[in-house]
Amino acid sequence: MKFLKFLIVGIFFGIVMYKSEAASWFRIYEMFHFASFHMYGIIGSAVMIGVIGVQIIKRRDLKTVENKEMHLKPKHPGIYRYLIGGIIFGLGWALTGACPGPMFVLAGAGFYSILVVIAGSILGTLAYGILHKKLPH
Numbered sequence: 001m002k003f004l005k006f007l008i009v010g011i012f013f014g015i016v017m018y019k020s021e022a023a024s025w026f027r028i029y030e031m032f033h034f035a036s037f038h039m040y041g042i043i044g045s046a047v048m049i050g051v052i053g054v055q056i057i058k059r060r061d062l063k064t065v066e067n068k069e070m071h072l073k074p075k076h077p078g079i080y081r082y083l084i085g086g087i088i089f090g091l092g093w094a095l096t097g098a099c100p101g102p103m104f105v106l107a108g109a110g111f112y113s114i115l116v117v118i119a120g121s122i123l124g125t126l127a128y129g130i131l132h133k134k135l136p137h
Helices: 004-019 025-032 038-059 080-096 100-108 114-131
Strands: none
Touching: 004 100, 025 038, 025 080, 080 114, 100 114
């Protein structure tokens, strides 16, 4: 029962993603061809909400759910890891037509072929977990 509120928020998020067509392959295709502002508007509004949320966390004395102090660690500077990671993420997004959030929305909507993509992303995460100490960071 402790995680029921997170399940409810996740279900709500999935419904919003599906209804806003953020999980639509056609909308993602349009975005990569610069044919529509739809996805850029969704992504831009998400970035702005994230920026506002981080600023609120930094400026107020907010606590976590467990009533502990919240800390945001600064990111280490570096261009190559962000560039390479972004290219890999973008290629995967373009090839599959879905980024990680909408993959689960598509599975919930009954597009079961996305389960192959989900399995590949889980295997990729597992491979990174095994190899991350040997990779340049």
